[in-house]
Amino acid sequence: MSESGLRADAERNRQLILAAARELFASEGVGVSMRQIALRAGVGEPTLRRRFASKGALLAETFQDRATAYADLAEQALDDPDPWHGFVTFVEQVAGMQLADRGFTEVLTMSFPESIRFAKERRRAYTAFQQVIARAQEAGRLREDFVPEDLIMLLLAHAGVVAGGGGQAGRFSARLIAYLVHAVKATAEAEPLPPAPSAAETYGELRRLSRSAGSAKDRPS
CATH class of the missing domain: 1.10.10.60 (Homeodomain-like)
Structure with missing residues:
Protein backbone atom coordinates (compact mmCIF):
# COMPACT_ATOMS: atom_id res chain seq x y z
CA MET A 1 0.00 0.00 0.00
CA SER A 54 -2.75 7.82 27.02
CA LYS A 55 -6.34 8.05 28.21
CA GLY A 56 -5.76 11.73 28.97
CA ALA A 57 -4.70 12.41 25.39
CA LEU A 58 -7.83 10.67 24.07
CA LEU A 59 -10.07 12.59 26.48
CA ALA A 60 -8.53 15.91 25.53
CA GLU A 61 -8.92 15.25 21.80
CA THR A 62 -12.45 13.87 22.16
CA PHE A 63 -13.66 16.90 24.09
CA GLN A 64 -11.66 19.57 22.25
CA ASP A 65 -14.76 20.87 20.47
CA ARG A 66 -16.63 21.03 23.79
CA ALA A 67 -13.78 22.97 25.35
CA THR A 68 -13.94 25.45 22.46
CA ALA A 69 -17.71 25.79 22.85
CA TYR A 70 -17.26 26.35 26.59
CA ALA A 71 -14.80 29.19 25.97
CA ASP A 72 -17.06 30.67 23.29
CA LEU A 73 -19.97 30.73 25.75
CA ALA A 74 -17.86 32.60 28.30
CA GLU A 75 -16.94 35.24 25.72
CA GLN A 76 -20.58 35.53 24.61
CA ALA A 77 -21.55 36.10 28.26
CA LEU A 78 -18.96 38.87 28.41
CA ASP A 79 -20.60 40.55 25.40
CA ASP A 80 -24.07 40.49 26.99
CA PRO A 81 -25.17 44.10 27.65
CA ASP A 82 -26.74 42.95 30.94
CA PRO A 83 -23.87 41.71 33.18
CA TRP A 84 -26.12 39.65 35.46
CA HIS A 85 -28.00 38.08 32.57
CA GLY A 86 -24.67 37.20 30.97
CA PHE A 87 -23.45 35.53 34.17
CA VAL A 88 -26.66 33.53 34.73
CA THR A 89 -26.96 32.52 31.08
CA PHE A 90 -23.38 31.21 31.04
CA VAL A 91 -23.93 29.11 34.17
CA GLU A 92 -27.19 27.72 32.77
CA GLN A 93 -25.65 26.93 29.38
CA VAL A 94 -22.67 25.13 30.87
CA ALA A 95 -25.01 23.14 33.11
CA GLY A 96 -26.94 22.22 29.97
CA MET A 97 -23.75 20.97 28.34
CA GLN A 98 -23.05 18.83 31.40
CA LEU A 99 -26.58 17.43 31.36
CA ALA A 100 -26.38 16.48 27.69
CA ASP A 101 -23.03 14.71 27.90
CA ARG A 102 -22.01 12.71 30.96
CA GLY A 103 -18.38 12.65 29.85
CA PHE A 104 -18.28 16.42 29.52
CA THR A 105 -19.69 16.66 33.05
CA GLU A 106 -16.51 14.99 34.30
CA VAL A 107 -14.00 16.43 31.84
CA LEU A 108 -15.10 19.98 32.60
CA THR A 109 -13.69 19.58 36.10
CA MET A 110 -10.41 18.01 34.97
CA SER A 111 -7.19 19.39 33.54
CA PHE A 112 -5.05 17.96 30.73
CA PRO A 113 -1.75 19.85 30.77
CA GLU A 114 -0.31 17.58 28.06
CA SER A 115 -2.85 19.01 25.62
CA ILE A 116 -1.81 22.52 24.62
CA ARG A 117 -5.01 23.11 22.64
CA PHE A 118 -7.27 21.99 25.48
CA ALA A 119 -5.35 24.07 28.01
CA LYS A 120 -5.54 27.11 25.72
CA GLU A 121 -9.34 26.91 25.53
CA ARG A 122 -9.59 26.44 29.30
CA ARG A 123 -7.48 29.58 29.83
CA ARG A 124 -9.62 31.49 27.32
CA ALA A 125 -12.77 30.48 29.21
CA TYR A 126 -11.21 31.32 32.59
CA THR A 127 -10.07 34.76 31.43
CA ALA A 128 -13.48 35.63 30.01
CA PHE A 129 -15.31 34.31 33.06
CA GLN A 130 -13.15 36.42 35.37
CA GLN A 131 -14.41 39.45 33.48
CA VAL A 132 -18.00 38.18 33.52
CA ILE A 133 -17.75 37.98 37.31
CA ALA A 134 -16.22 41.44 37.62
CA ARG A 135 -18.95 43.02 35.46
CA ALA A 136 -21.76 41.38 37.45
CA GLN A 137 -20.14 42.46 40.72
CA GLU A 138 -19.61 46.02 39.51
CA ALA A 139 -23.30 46.10 38.56
CA GLY A 140 -24.14 45.15 42.15
CA ARG A 141 -25.88 41.91 41.12
CA LEU A 142 -23.31 39.25 42.08
CA ARG A 143 -22.04 38.92 45.62
CA GLU A 144 -18.58 40.42 46.08
CA ASP A 145 -16.99 37.27 47.51
CA PHE A 146 -17.79 35.10 44.47
CA VAL A 147 -14.52 33.97 42.83
CA PRO A 148 -13.82 32.02 39.60
CA GLU A 149 -12.98 28.87 41.58
CA ASP A 150 -16.58 28.87 42.83
CA LEU A 151 -17.67 27.90 39.33
CA ILE A 152 -15.70 24.65 39.66
CA MET A 153 -17.48 23.98 42.96
CA LEU A 154 -20.87 24.61 41.35
CA LEU A 155 -20.06 22.35 38.41
CA LEU A 156 -18.85 19.57 40.73
CA ALA A 157 -22.13 19.79 42.66
CA HIS A 158 -24.10 19.77 39.43
CA ALA A 159 -22.11 16.78 38.17
CA GLY A 160 -23.40 14.80 41.14
CA VAL A 161 -26.98 15.62 40.17
CA VAL A 162 -26.34 14.64 36.56
CA ALA A 163 -24.74 11.35 37.59
CA GLY A 164 -27.33 10.38 40.20
CA GLY A 165 -30.53 11.97 38.93
CA GLY A 166 -31.49 9.19 36.52
CA GLY A 167 -34.62 9.98 34.54
CA GLN A 168 -35.23 13.07 36.63
CA ALA A 169 -31.76 14.56 36.12
CA GLY A 170 -33.11 17.39 33.96
CA ARG A 171 -35.61 18.51 36.58
CA PHE A 172 -33.08 18.18 39.39
CA SER A 173 -30.60 20.14 37.30
CA ALA A 174 -32.94 23.06 36.68
CA ARG A 175 -33.86 23.27 40.35
CA LEU A 176 -30.27 23.05 41.58
CA ILE A 177 -29.06 25.75 39.19
CA ALA A 178 -31.94 28.00 40.28
CA TYR A 179 -30.93 27.48 43.91
CA LEU A 180 -27.27 28.17 43.18
CA VAL A 181 -27.98 31.31 41.16
CA HIS A 182 -30.18 32.61 43.96
CA ALA A 183 -27.43 31.86 46.49
CA VAL A 184 -24.78 33.93 44.68
CA LYS A 185 -27.03 36.92 44.01
CA ALA A 186 -25.95 40.04 45.88
CA THR A 187 -28.30 40.82 48.78
CA ALA A 188 -28.02 43.01 51.86
CA GLU A 189 -28.58 39.95 54.08
CA ALA A 190 -25.87 37.76 52.53
CA GLU A 191 -23.61 36.16 55.14
CA PRO A 192 -19.86 35.99 54.38
CA LEU A 193 -18.77 32.74 52.76
CA PRO A 194 -16.04 30.43 54.08
CA PRO A 195 -12.78 30.94 52.15
CA ALA A 196 -12.55 29.24 48.75
CA PRO A 197 -9.55 27.12 47.71
CA SER A 198 -6.92 29.13 45.88
CA ALA A 199 -6.52 28.88 42.12
CA ALA A 200 -3.41 26.71 42.62
CA GLU A 201 -5.20 24.39 45.04
CA THR A 202 -8.18 24.09 42.70
CA TYR A 203 -5.90 23.35 39.74
CA GLY A 204 -4.17 20.67 41.81
CA GLU A 205 -7.49 18.93 42.36
CA LEU A 206 -8.29 19.11 38.64
CA ARG A 207 -4.93 17.45 37.94
CA ARG A 208 -5.74 14.74 40.47
CA LEU A 209 -9.08 14.04 38.79
CA SER A 210 -7.36 13.83 35.42
CA ARG A 211 -4.76 11.35 36.69
CA SER A 212 -7.53 9.24 38.20
CA ALA A 213 -9.45 9.17 34.93
CA GLY A 214 -6.35 8.32 32.94
CA SER A 215 -5.02 5.54 35.17
CA ALA A 216 -7.23 3.98 37.82
CA LYS A 217 -10.29 4.03 35.58
CA ASP A 218 -8.42 2.63 32.60
CA ARG A 219 -7.95 -0.89 33.87
CA PRO A 220 -8.75 -3.78 31.56
CA SER A 221 -12.44 -4.70 31.65
Missing part, protein backbone atom coordinates in the same frame (compact mmCIF):
# COMPACT_ATOMS: atom_id res chain seq x y z
CA SER A 2 1.24 3.49 -0.76
CA GLU A 3 2.23 6.00 1.89
CA SER A 4 -0.90 8.01 1.12
CA GLY A 5 -2.94 4.84 1.58
CA LEU A 6 -1.36 4.24 4.97
CA ARG A 7 -2.12 7.82 5.99
CA ALA A 8 -5.73 7.39 4.89
CA ASP A 9 -6.07 4.18 6.93
CA ALA A 10 -4.55 5.85 9.97
CA GLU A 11 -6.90 8.83 9.71
CA ARG A 12 -9.90 6.55 9.23
CA ASN A 13 -8.96 4.61 12.36
CA ARG A 14 -8.48 7.85 14.26
CA GLN A 15 -11.96 9.05 13.33
CA LEU A 16 -13.50 5.67 14.24
CA ILE A 17 -11.79 5.84 17.64
CA LEU A 18 -12.93 9.40 18.30
CA ALA A 19 -16.51 8.60 17.28
CA ALA A 20 -16.57 5.56 19.58
CA ALA A 21 -15.01 7.55 22.42
CA ARG A 22 -17.55 10.38 22.08
CA GLU A 23 -20.44 7.91 22.16
CA LEU A 24 -19.17 5.94 25.16
CA PHE A 25 -17.99 8.94 27.17
CA ALA A 26 -21.32 10.71 26.60
CA SER A 27 -23.43 7.74 27.71
CA GLU A 28 -21.23 6.14 30.38
CA GLY A 29 -18.74 8.77 31.51
CA VAL A 30 -14.97 8.81 31.32
CA GLY A 31 -14.58 5.59 33.30
CA VAL A 32 -14.85 3.42 30.20
CA SER A 33 -11.61 1.65 29.39
CA MET A 34 -9.42 1.98 26.34
CA ARG A 35 -10.29 -1.63 25.54
CA GLN A 36 -14.01 -0.85 25.47
CA ILE A 37 -13.39 2.08 23.15
CA ALA A 38 -11.25 -0.04 20.83
CA LEU A 39 -13.98 -2.68 20.67
CA ARG A 40 -16.66 -0.10 19.89
CA ALA A 41 -14.44 1.43 17.19
CA GLY A 42 -13.70 -1.96 15.64
CA VAL A 43 -9.93 -1.60 15.98
CA GLY A 44 -7.32 -3.37 18.08
CA GLU A 45 -6.21 -1.81 21.33
CA PRO A 46 -2.60 -1.48 20.02
CA THR A 47 -3.99 0.56 17.10
CA LEU A 48 -5.85 2.81 19.51
CA ARG A 49 -2.72 3.35 21.62
CA ARG A 50 -0.66 4.21 18.55
CA ARG A 51 -3.11 7.02 17.84
CA PHE A 52 -3.53 8.05 21.51
CA ALA A 53 -0.75 7.11 23.87
Whole structure:
Protein backbone atom coordinates (compact mmCIF):
# COMPACT_ATOMS: atom_id res chain seq x y z
CA MET A 1 0.00 0.00 0.00
CA SER A 2 1.24 3.49 -0.76
CA GLU A 3 2.23 6.00 1.89
CA SER A 4 -0.90 8.01 1.12
CA GLY A 5 -2.94 4.84 1.58
CA LEU A 6 -1.36 4.24 4.97
CA ARG A 7 -2.12 7.82 5.99
CA ALA A 8 -5.73 7.39 4.89
CA ASP A 9 -6.07 4.18 6.93
CA ALA A 10 -4.55 5.85 9.97
CA GLU A 11 -6.90 8.83 9.71
CA ARG A 12 -9.90 6.55 9.23
CA ASN A 13 -8.96 4.61 12.36
CA ARG A 14 -8.48 7.85 14.26
CA GLN A 15 -11.96 9.05 13.33
CA LEU A 16 -13.50 5.67 14.24
CA ILE A 17 -11.79 5.84 17.64
CA LEU A 18 -12.93 9.40 18.30
CA ALA A 19 -16.51 8.60 17.28
CA ALA A 20 -16.57 5.56 19.58
CA ALA A 21 -15.01 7.55 22.42
CA ARG A 22 -17.55 10.38 22.08
CA GLU A 23 -20.44 7.91 22.16
CA LEU A 24 -19.17 5.94 25.16
CA PHE A 25 -17.99 8.94 27.17
CA ALA A 26 -21.32 10.71 26.60
CA SER A 27 -23.43 7.74 27.71
CA GLU A 28 -21.23 6.14 30.38
CA GLY A 29 -18.74 8.77 31.51
CA VAL A 30 -14.97 8.81 31.32
CA GLY A 31 -14.58 5.59 33.30
CA VAL A 32 -14.85 3.42 30.20
CA SER A 33 -11.61 1.65 29.39
CA MET A 34 -9.42 1.98 26.34
CA ARG A 35 -10.29 -1.63 25.54
CA GLN A 36 -14.01 -0.85 25.47
CA ILE A 37 -13.39 2.08 23.15
CA ALA A 38 -11.25 -0.04 20.83
CA LEU A 39 -13.98 -2.68 20.67
CA ARG A 40 -16.66 -0.10 19.89
CA ALA A 41 -14.44 1.43 17.19
CA GLY A 42 -13.70 -1.96 15.64
CA VAL A 43 -9.93 -1.60 15.98
CA GLY A 44 -7.32 -3.37 18.08
CA GLU A 45 -6.21 -1.81 21.33
CA PRO A 46 -2.60 -1.48 20.02
CA THR A 47 -3.99 0.56 17.10
CA LEU A 48 -5.85 2.81 19.51
CA ARG A 49 -2.72 3.35 21.62
CA ARG A 50 -0.66 4.21 18.55
CA ARG A 51 -3.11 7.02 17.84
CA PHE A 52 -3.53 8.05 21.51
CA ALA A 53 -0.75 7.11 23.87
CA SER A 54 -2.75 7.82 27.02
CA LYS A 55 -6.34 8.05 28.21
CA GLY A 56 -5.76 11.73 28.97
CA ALA A 57 -4.70 12.41 25.39
CA LEU A 58 -7.83 10.67 24.07
CA LEU A 59 -10.07 12.59 26.48
CA ALA A 60 -8.53 15.91 25.53
CA GLU A 61 -8.92 15.25 21.80
CA THR A 62 -12.45 13.87 22.16
CA PHE A 63 -13.66 16.90 24.09
CA GLN A 64 -11.66 19.57 22.25
CA ASP A 65 -14.76 20.87 20.47
CA ARG A 66 -16.63 21.03 23.79
CA ALA A 67 -13.78 22.97 25.35
CA THR A 68 -13.94 25.45 22.46
CA ALA A 69 -17.71 25.79 22.85
CA TYR A 70 -17.26 26.35 26.59
CA ALA A 71 -14.80 29.19 25.97
CA ASP A 72 -17.06 30.67 23.29
CA LEU A 73 -19.97 30.73 25.75
CA ALA A 74 -17.86 32.60 28.30
CA GLU A 75 -16.94 35.24 25.72
CA GLN A 76 -20.58 35.53 24.61
CA ALA A 77 -21.55 36.10 28.26
CA LEU A 78 -18.96 38.87 28.41
CA ASP A 79 -20.60 40.55 25.40
CA ASP A 80 -24.07 40.49 26.99
CA PRO A 81 -25.17 44.10 27.65
CA ASP A 82 -26.74 42.95 30.94
CA PRO A 83 -23.87 41.71 33.18
CA TRP A 84 -26.12 39.65 35.46
CA HIS A 85 -28.00 38.08 32.57
CA GLY A 86 -24.67 37.20 30.97
CA PHE A 87 -23.45 35.53 34.17
CA VAL A 88 -26.66 33.53 34.73
CA THR A 89 -26.96 32.52 31.08
CA PHE A 90 -23.38 31.21 31.04
CA VAL A 91 -23.93 29.11 34.17
CA GLU A 92 -27.19 27.72 32.77
CA GLN A 93 -25.65 26.93 29.38
CA VAL A 94 -22.67 25.13 30.87
CA ALA A 95 -25.01 23.14 33.11
CA GLY A 96 -26.94 22.22 29.97
CA MET A 97 -23.75 20.97 28.34
CA GLN A 98 -23.05 18.83 31.40
CA LEU A 99 -26.58 17.43 31.36
CA ALA A 100 -26.38 16.48 27.69
CA ASP A 101 -23.03 14.71 27.90
CA ARG A 102 -22.01 12.71 30.96
CA GLY A 103 -18.38 12.65 29.85
CA PHE A 104 -18.28 16.42 29.52
CA THR A 105 -19.69 16.66 33.05
CA GLU A 106 -16.51 14.99 34.30
CA VAL A 107 -14.00 16.43 31.84
CA LEU A 108 -15.10 19.98 32.60
CA THR A 109 -13.69 19.58 36.10
CA MET A 110 -10.41 18.01 34.97
CA SER A 111 -7.19 19.39 33.54
CA PHE A 112 -5.05 17.96 30.73
CA PRO A 113 -1.75 19.85 30.77
CA GLU A 114 -0.31 17.58 28.06
CA SER A 115 -2.85 19.01 25.62
CA ILE A 116 -1.81 22.52 24.62
CA ARG A 117 -5.01 23.11 22.64
CA PHE A 118 -7.27 21.99 25.48
CA ALA A 119 -5.35 24.07 28.01
CA LYS A 120 -5.54 27.11 25.72
CA GLU A 121 -9.34 26.91 25.53
CA ARG A 122 -9.59 26.44 29.30
CA ARG A 123 -7.48 29.58 29.83
CA ARG A 124 -9.62 31.49 27.32
CA ALA A 125 -12.77 30.48 29.21
CA TYR A 126 -11.21 31.32 32.59
CA THR A 127 -10.07 34.76 31.43
CA ALA A 128 -13.48 35.63 30.01
CA PHE A 129 -15.31 34.31 33.06
CA GLN A 130 -13.15 36.42 35.37
CA GLN A 131 -14.41 39.45 33.48
CA VAL A 132 -18.00 38.18 33.52
CA ILE A 133 -17.75 37.98 37.31
CA ALA A 134 -16.22 41.44 37.62
CA ARG A 135 -18.95 43.02 35.46
CA ALA A 136 -21.76 41.38 37.45
CA GLN A 137 -20.14 42.46 40.72
CA GLU A 138 -19.61 46.02 39.51
CA ALA A 139 -23.30 46.10 38.56
CA GLY A 140 -24.14 45.15 42.15
CA ARG A 141 -25.88 41.91 41.12
CA LEU A 142 -23.31 39.25 42.08
CA ARG A 143 -22.04 38.92 45.62
CA GLU A 144 -18.58 40.42 46.08
CA ASP A 145 -16.99 37.27 47.51
CA PHE A 146 -17.79 35.10 44.47
CA VAL A 147 -14.52 33.97 42.83
CA PRO A 148 -13.82 32.02 39.60
CA GLU A 149 -12.98 28.87 41.58
CA ASP A 150 -16.58 28.87 42.83
CA LEU A 151 -17.67 27.90 39.33
CA ILE A 152 -15.70 24.65 39.66
CA MET A 153 -17.48 23.98 42.96
CA LEU A 154 -20.87 24.61 41.35
CA LEU A 155 -20.06 22.35 38.41
CA LEU A 156 -18.85 19.57 40.73
CA ALA A 157 -22.13 19.79 42.66
CA HIS A 158 -24.10 19.77 39.43
CA ALA A 159 -22.11 16.78 38.17
CA GLY A 160 -23.40 14.80 41.14
CA VAL A 161 -26.98 15.62 40.17
CA VAL A 162 -26.34 14.64 36.56
CA ALA A 163 -24.74 11.35 37.59
CA GLY A 164 -27.33 10.38 40.20
CA GLY A 165 -30.53 11.97 38.93
CA GLY A 166 -31.49 9.19 36.52
CA GLY A 167 -34.62 9.98 34.54
CA GLN A 168 -35.23 13.07 36.63
CA ALA A 169 -31.76 14.56 36.12
CA GLY A 170 -33.11 17.39 33.96
CA ARG A 171 -35.61 18.51 36.58
CA PHE A 172 -33.08 18.18 39.39
CA SER A 173 -30.60 20.14 37.30
CA ALA A 174 -32.94 23.06 36.68
CA ARG A 175 -33.86 23.27 40.35
CA LEU A 176 -30.27 23.05 41.58
CA ILE A 177 -29.06 25.75 39.19
CA ALA A 178 -31.94 28.00 40.28
CA TYR A 179 -30.93 27.48 43.91
CA LEU A 180 -27.27 28.17 43.18
CA VAL A 181 -27.98 31.31 41.16
CA HIS A 182 -30.18 32.61 43.96
CA ALA A 183 -27.43 31.86 46.49
CA VAL A 184 -24.78 33.93 44.68
CA LYS A 185 -27.03 36.92 44.01
CA ALA A 186 -25.95 40.04 45.88
CA THR A 187 -28.30 40.82 48.78
CA ALA A 188 -28.02 43.01 51.86
CA GLU A 189 -28.58 39.95 54.08
CA ALA A 190 -25.87 37.76 52.53
CA GLU A 191 -23.61 36.16 55.14
CA PRO A 192 -19.86 35.99 54.38
CA LEU A 193 -18.77 32.74 52.76
CA PRO A 194 -16.04 30.43 54.08
CA PRO A 195 -12.78 30.94 52.15
CA ALA A 196 -12.55 29.24 48.75
CA PRO A 197 -9.55 27.12 47.71
CA SER A 198 -6.92 29.13 45.88
CA ALA A 199 -6.52 28.88 42.12
CA ALA A 200 -3.41 26.71 42.62
CA GLU A 201 -5.20 24.39 45.04
CA THR A 202 -8.18 24.09 42.70
CA TYR A 203 -5.90 23.35 39.74
CA GLY A 204 -4.17 20.67 41.81
CA GLU A 205 -7.49 18.93 42.36
CA LEU A 206 -8.29 19.11 38.64
CA ARG A 207 -4.93 17.45 37.94
CA ARG A 208 -5.74 14.74 40.47
CA LEU A 209 -9.08 14.04 38.79
CA SER A 210 -7.36 13.83 35.42
CA ARG A 211 -4.76 11.35 36.69
CA SER A 212 -7.53 9.24 38.20
CA ALA A 213 -9.45 9.17 34.93
CA GLY A 214 -6.35 8.32 32.94
CA SER A 215 -5.02 5.54 35.17
CA ALA A 216 -7.23 3.98 37.82
CA LYS A 217 -10.29 4.03 35.58
CA ASP A 218 -8.42 2.63 32.60
CA ARG A 219 -7.95 -0.89 33.87
CA PRO A 220 -8.75 -3.78 31.56
CA SER A 221 -12.44 -4.70 31.65
